[in-house]
Amino acid sequence: MSDTDLPVIALTTGEPAGIGPELAVMMAGEAPPQARVVAVGDPALLEERAHAIGRSVTVRTLSPGEAPPPPRAGVLPVWPVSLRAPCQAGTLDTRNAAYVLDTLAMAVDACQAGEAAGMVTAPLHKGVIIEAGHADFRGHTEYLRDACGVDEVVMMLATEHALHTASPSWHGSTALRVALATTHLPLREVSDAVTGPRLTRILRILDAELRHRFGILSPRILVCGLNPHAGEGGHLGREELDVIIPTLEALRDEGLTLDGPLPADTLFTPHHLARADAVLAMYHDQGLPVLKYAGFGRAANITLGLPLVRTSVDHGTALDLAGRGEADPGSLSAAVTQAIGMVRRGELA
Numbered sequence: 001m002s003d004t005d006l007p008v009i010a011l012t013t014g015e016p017a018g019i020g021p022e023l024a025v026m027m028a029g030e031a032p033p034q035a036r037v038v039a040v041g042d043p044a045l046l047e048e049r050a051h052a053i054g055r056s057v058t059v060r061t062l063s064p065g066e067a068p069p070p071p072r073a074g075v076l077p078v079w080p081v082s083l084r085a086p087c088q089a090g091t092l093d094t095r096n097a098a099y100v101l102d103t104l105a106m107a108v109d110a111c112q113a114g115e116a117a118g119m120v121t122a123p124l125h126k127g128v129i130i131e132a133g134h135a136d137f138r139g140h141t142e143y144l145r146d147a148c149g150v151d152e153v154v155m156m157l158a159t160e161h162a163l164h165t166a167s168p169s170w171h172g173s174t175a176l177r178v179a180l181a182t183t184h185l186p187l188r189e190v191s192d193a194v195t196g197p198r199l200t201r202i203l204r205i206l207d208a209e210l211r212h213r214f215g216i217l218s219p220r221i222l223v224c225g226l227n228p229h230a231g232e233g234g235h236l237g238r239e240e241l242d243v244i245i246p247t248l249e250a251l252r253d254e255g256l257t258l259d260g261p262l263p264a265d266t267l268f269t270p271h272h273l274a275r276a277d278a279v280l281a282m283y284h285d286q287g288l289p290v291l292k293y294a295g296f297g298r299a300a301n302i303t304l305g306l307p308l309v310r311t312s313v314d315h316g317t318a319l320d321l322a323g324r325g326e327a328d329p330g331s332l333s334a335a336v337t338q339a340i341g342m343v344r345r346g347e348l349a
């Protein structure tokens, strides 16, 4: 493949006061990935952040949607979006929430127009977007679901090299993939959200995308219970008996390979994980702490079920580190690598 045939990946640079802009700069300074990565953000902000962290990177402003040149270390092509207000690293400003949303809209448009093969998102700050007046904003995942007009998407975080697989006696896959049945919900709303129809939609998407985007011929998915000890036979909660078990049985009849519901405390042990292609956790903080313990800084957040490829970092805006050049760009690199793999496997399928 010649350099001009490499897929275009639109990298939204996220909350301008966070570490997203400098991560884009850091990535541009390294050996380029097998893609033409184009940042979406304010060129002057990127130049200023490169200067602040002492990186010599040439920011090359393109026209929106213009094909980026072949990748070159030290050059960062940018599809420009203007900040709405001056930005200081580490200090949020509600006036720039619209800027962040503009970068997302531009990347979605580019994917839909065929100008980009996929998008990678640097972290945004959910709170400042909500405070700016977008009361229903929950995150990229839900934003992209609505922007793409689909009913359901699945948040899955994945690391290709999980901590527990480092032992010489490990014989399973080195990857750990954790998908979520519910995403950004207050804990008290989770039980009501774990319904049969939702689990059915989520598991069908997860199974189909593991096949299509990850090349796994017959995915085995481990499903967590919601309650301690997966409900202890109904004595510690009835969601397993009333909702999860009947749903899994119906999906097995469709041909999905599902184990569970398993108690979440022991599901995440090497014995179980060795035979899993993915785990479905019932809620955010049931699954993600395990994934982040096993691979923080090397994991990517992937949205499944979209008509476009979208990956992201495994961390947030890290306002405490912004503008200092101390943030670890490992997860951004993992997110770009995952996006390239998903684009390629999608083309082959």
Ligand SMILES: NC(=O)C1=CN([C@@H]2O[C@H](COP(=O)(O)OP(=O)(O)OC[C@H]3O[C@@H](n4cnc5c(N)ncnc54)[C@H](O)[C@@H]3O)[C@@H](O)[C@H]2O)C=CC1
Binding pocket: 019, 121, 122, 123, 124, 125, 126, 127, 140, 301, 312, 313, 314, 315, 316, 317, 318, 319, 320, 321, 326, 327, 328, 329
């Ligand atoms: N993909 C996205 O857009 C995500 C956005 N967020 C948002 O980020 C904001 C802040 O969230 P927090 O819970 O504080 O999590 P955070 O990930 O921003 O920070 C947690 C801790 O991890 C450290 N950290 C984060 N990224 C790092 C990196 N690349 N290198 C080294 N250290 C790093 C931070 O310094 C901090 O100590 C929230 O608004 C949250 O919703 C959180 C996760 C993902």
Ligand SMILES: NCC(=O)COP(=O)(O)O
Binding pocket: 138, 139, 140, 141, 142, 288, 301, 312
């Ligand atoms: N904990 C993951 C997270 O908050 C990322 O959310 P999203 O912005 O990718 O939807």
